Amino acid sequence: MTLLKVPDMHCGKCVERITKVLNSEGLDFSVSLENHTVEIRGDQAAVETAISALDDCGFSAEQA
Numbered sequence: 001m002t003l004l005k006v007p008d009m010h011c012g013k014c015v016e017r018i019t020k021v022l023n024s025e026g027l028d029f030s031v032s033l034e035n036h037t038v039e040i041r042g043d044q045a046a047v048e049t050a051i052s053a054l055d056d057c058g059f060s061a062e063q064a
Helices: 012-024 044-056
Strands: 002-005 028-032 037-041
Touching (some): 012 044, 037 044
Antiparallel strands (some): 028 037
């Protein structure tokens, strides 16, 4: 499990966009709006895919 900080996530719409893009990549994850984080369950390649996908949809993400 890897925790990503996503400081630009501010509302439910952000969570919807993040969920949609990460689902499209086939990742196993959970999103916490309260903590501004995304938990990625997978290997380093999955983490890199998540960071790239988030960046593509306008969210900066870094490992916590």
